[in-house]
Every structure is written in C-alpha cells, then in structure tokens.
Amino acid sequence: MPLLTHSLLSLVLLPALAWGLAALWIQAPGGHWLRLVWMGLWAASVCAGLASLWIQHRYAVPARWALAAAAVLLAGWWISLTPSNHRDWADDVARSLTGSAQGAVVTLHNVRNFDWRSTTDYTVRWQDASYNLDTLQSVDMALSYWMGPAIAHTLVSFGFADGRHLVFSVEIRKERHESFSTVGGFFKQFERSIVAAEERDILYVRAGPRGERLFLYPIRMPQAAMRQLFLAYVDSANRLADTPKFYNTVTANCTTLVYDMVRPIVPGLPMDIRLILSGYLPEYLYRHGGLDTRQPLDVLRARADITQRAAQAGPAADFSQRIRQAD
Structure with a gap:
C-alpha cells in the first residue's frame, strides 16, 4: 500500500512542479533573476518532498512540511492574481x-x-x-x-x-x-x-x-x-x-x-x-x-x-x- 500511495503522490507532484515553474516564470514579480529564485525554491521544495516519499531519513518529515508550506504559499499567491480593467493597455x-x-x-x-x-x-x-x-x-x-x-x-x-x-x-x-x-x-x-x-x-x-x-x-x-x-x-x-x-x-x-x-x-x-x-x-x-x-x-x-x-x-x-x- 505505501508503494501505491507514494506512486500516486509522485504522479501528482510532478505535474504540480511543472505547473508551478511555468506560473512563476510567467507571473512572479521582481524581474528575471528574482523569478528564477522563486522557481528554484519551488523546485527544491517539490524535489525534497518527492525524495521524502522514497528515501526515509531524519529530514523526511521537515521536507514534507516545507513542501506543504510552499504549496500553500504558491496557491495563495496564485489566488491573489486578479484581473483588472485599469492597466496601460495597447x-x-x-x-x-x-x-x-x-x-x-x-x-x-x-x-x-x-x-x-x-x-x-x-x-x-x-x-x-x-x-x-x-x-x-x-x-x-x-x-x-x-x-x-x-x-x-x-x-x-x-x-x-x-x-x-x-x-x-x-x-x-x-x-x-x-x-x-x-x-x-x-x-x-x-x-x-x-x-x-x-x-x-x-x-x-x-x-x-x-x-x-x-x-x-x-x-x-x-x-x-x-x-x-x-x-x-x-x-x-x-x-x-x-x-x-x-x-x-x-x-x-x-x-x-x-x-x-x-x-x-x-x-x-x-x-x-x-x-x-x-x-x-x-x-x-x-x-x-x-x-x-x-x-x-x-x-x-x-x-x-x-x-x-x-x-x-x-x-x-x-x-x-x-x-x-x-x-
């Protein structure tokens, strides 16, 4: 059962990694280099979470908490992006x-x-x-x-x-x-x-x-x-x-x-x-x-x-x- 659970979670996390990287690359604030920083942090959180599913070590639980926190922050940022009628339009x-x-x-x-x-x-x-x-x-x-x-x-x-x-x-x-x-x-x-x-x-x-x-x-x-x-x-x-x-x-x-x-x-x-x-x-x-x-x-x-x-x-x-x- 743990093998099936870990496999399913991995299948969820990999698309989430790709989606988050694309969203941050296109929409994250702060310019090119800061976008790369946000993307790196998200990638590190997901990779650590993935590793914690398959490799049992003392940092497994903190890695999972870090991933959960990163996911909540990413979701909160995404929800905060709201449309506007007031921009410098073409x-x-x-x-x-x-x-x-x-x-x-x-x-x-x-x-x-x-x-x-x-x-x-x-x-x-x-x-x-x-x-x-x-x-x-x-x-x-x-x-x-x-x-x-x-x-x-x-x-x-x-x-x-x-x-x-x-x-x-x-x-x-x-x-x-x-x-x-x-x-x-x-x-x-x-x-x-x-x-x-x-x-x-x-x-x-x-x-x-x-x-x-x-x-x-x-x-x-x-x-x-x-x-x-x-x-x-x-x-x-x-x-x-x-x-x-x-x-x-x-x-x-x-x-x-x-x-x-x-x-x-x-x-x-x-x-x-x-x-x-x-x-x-x-x-x-x-x-x-x-x-x-x-x-x-x-x-x-x-x-x-x-x-x-x-x-x-x-x-x-x-x-x-x-x-x-x-x-």
Missing part, C-alpha cells in the same frame, strides 16, 4: 466596449475603426454607433489563420441592410509591452476583451499588415437567432466592463466563448475538440448545418478565402463590399 484594446438597447436599436460605445498602415503605424479612431436589429440581414464567421491549419482566430460579423458590417472579436487585452503568448494564456497573463470593430479595421489588419490567411463563411441562422447572438455579445461586453476576467487559451478563448453564447440559442449544440482546434471549425459547422450543405465543404472553403481581396482592398470605405465580390 492602443487596439485600450477602451472597453459597452452598449445599450432601446427597442430594436442598440447603441454601442467604443467601436474600433482604426486606419492601419502597418502593425505599428495606424490612426486611432474610436466611435459610438447605433444599429437597428430589425435590419440585421446576415452573420458571417471569419477565421484568421496565424499558426498552422489547426489554430485560427474566430470573429463574427453582422451585416445590416444599409451595407454596414460590424465584427465582434473575443481577444486578449494585452498591455502595451505585451505580445500574445499561447502559454501565457494558461497562466493569467492576459485579461479578456470583447472588441467591436468595422470590417475595414479588424479584418484588414489581419489579412494585410499581419499577413494572416483570412476566410469568411456565411452562417445559416434565423434572423431571431442573429439578434440574440448580437445582444449576447453586447451583454458579455457590458459584464466585462463591470467585472474584468482573465482570458484562458482553452476554457475562455475566442471560440469557446462564442460557443457559450450560441448554445442557449441553438440547444443541443455539442462540445467538440474543434472548438479548441478552431482552424477546423468549418467542418464542425458544416456537420451541424451552420454552413450551406448543398455545396461540398471544399467548394465553400475556396469561396471563403478572402485573403487576397482583403489585403488589396486596404482600409477602404467600401472594404466590406470588395471582400464579398467574386474573383
């Missing part, structure tokens, strides 16, 4: 989206409409805008591929009868000195942000200055469901403005949070690994009737590739019309 996520509805008209504050010349050269523009949900005509899913075929950023664009298209995007809210990190997204490095932006801003910057591959898929959705999804985004943005939350690479990312909003609208929509491997979302949507199943998926995918049209259109006023024109 320009593209500097403002919080909020909105209110009066009947069918929704007024949004802090809609992004930047002019991008490069990833570092741009004109900052935030605006307030109103949208009549009675004139909502379409929903498109944009997928922006930046790290191989399995990983894509998911955006949702709402089209209105007057020709306007508004995109919602769940993104990391990075500080001015930060850049995206998949690993950091597991360890409370980033707050969560919902951005509403003009297509000429948020789609162009990905296909143009960032050089990402961009696809735009028309989604089959009743008008009532479109309205519900639009309002769900606004409600989520309002709640984030009041109560900040952390982004998480797996559990609270650009795709899983959309799924959380769609699930009450489309009951029975199943969980799927493709909600994590979002590059394969078209296959998921096609299987569950979200795309036009009268055409093969390969045909839909080829039509959806707007990378070249979006990059060539630039931040033009008629960007949305240009990217929807067939070659």
Whole structure:
C-alpha cells in the first residue's frame, strides 16, 4: 500500500512542479533573476518532498512540511492574481466596449475603426454607433489563420441592410509591452476583451499588415437567432466592463466563448475538440448545418478565402463590399 500511495503522490507532484515553474516564470514579480529564485525554491521544495516519499531519513518529515508550506504559499499567491480593467493597455484594446438597447436599436460605445498602415503605424479612431436589429440581414464567421491549419482566430460579423458590417472579436487585452503568448494564456497573463470593430479595421489588419490567411463563411441562422447572438455579445461586453476576467487559451478563448453564447440559442449544440482546434471549425459547422450543405465543404472553403481581396482592398470605405465580390 505505501508503494501505491507514494506512486500516486509522485504522479501528482510532478505535474504540480511543472505547473508551478511555468506560473512563476510567467507571473512572479521582481524581474528575471528574482523569478528564477522563486522557481528554484519551488523546485527544491517539490524535489525534497518527492525524495521524502522514497528515501526515509531524519529530514523526511521537515521536507514534507516545507513542501506543504510552499504549496500553500504558491496557491495563495496564485489566488491573489486578479484581473483588472485599469492597466496601460495597447492602443487596439485600450477602451472597453459597452452598449445599450432601446427597442430594436442598440447603441454601442467604443467601436474600433482604426486606419492601419502597418502593425505599428495606424490612426486611432474610436466611435459610438447605433444599429437597428430589425435590419440585421446576415452573420458571417471569419477565421484568421496565424499558426498552422489547426489554430485560427474566430470573429463574427453582422451585416445590416444599409451595407454596414460590424465584427465582434473575443481577444486578449494585452498591455502595451505585451505580445500574445499561447502559454501565457494558461497562466493569467492576459485579461479578456470583447472588441467591436468595422470590417475595414479588424479584418484588414489581419489579412494585410499581419499577413494572416483570412476566410469568411456565411452562417445559416434565423434572423431571431442573429439578434440574440448580437445582444449576447453586447451583454458579455457590458459584464466585462463591470467585472474584468482573465482570458484562458482553452476554457475562455475566442471560440469557446462564442460557443457559450450560441448554445442557449441553438440547444443541443455539442462540445467538440474543434472548438479548441478552431482552424477546423468549418467542418464542425458544416456537420451541424451552420454552413450551406448543398455545396461540398471544399467548394465553400475556396469561396471563403478572402485573403487576397482583403489585403488589396486596404482600409477602404467600401472594404466590406470588395471582400464579398467574386474573383
């Protein structure tokens, strides 16, 4: 029995060692060298605890107490890391989206409409805008591929009868000195942000200055469901403005949070690994009737590739019309 117990405890401690080292490397205060000190102390505590399970000596009990104390301190520090809406944010996520509805008209504050010349050269523009949900005509899913075929950023664009298209995007809210990190997204490095932006801003910057591959898929959705999804985004943005939350690479990312909003609208929509491997979302949507199943998926995918049209259109006023024109 002690052998089984010690083996199980060892299997728990080894992942805990790795998790603690990663968390301390990404989040521990005090600069590079002090982070290494915290990591060394945690590693020494875990290794001493492991050794005490398998090697009986007079320091076994103190080693276990030291490990317990280190674990309590690490857990307490981790719990103390709380999200904030008040940091030195990067320009593209500097403002919080909020909105209110009066009947069918929704007024949004802090809609992004930047002019991008490069990833570092741009004109900052935030605006307030109103949208009549009675004139909502379409929903498109944009997928922006930046790290191989399995990983894509998911955006949702709402089209209105007057020709306007508004995109919602769940993104990391990075500080001015930060850049995206998949690993950091597991360890409370980033707050969560919902951005509403003009297509000429948020789609162009990905296909143009960032050089990402961009696809735009028309989604089959009743008008009532479109309205519900639009309002769900606004409600989520309002709640984030009041109560900040952390982004998480797996559990609270650009795709899983959309799924959380769609699930009450489309009951029975199943969980799927493709909600994590979002590059394969078209296959998921096609299987569950979200795309036009009268055409093969390969045909839909080829039509959806707007990378070249979006990059060539630039931040033009008629960007949305240009990217929807067939070659």
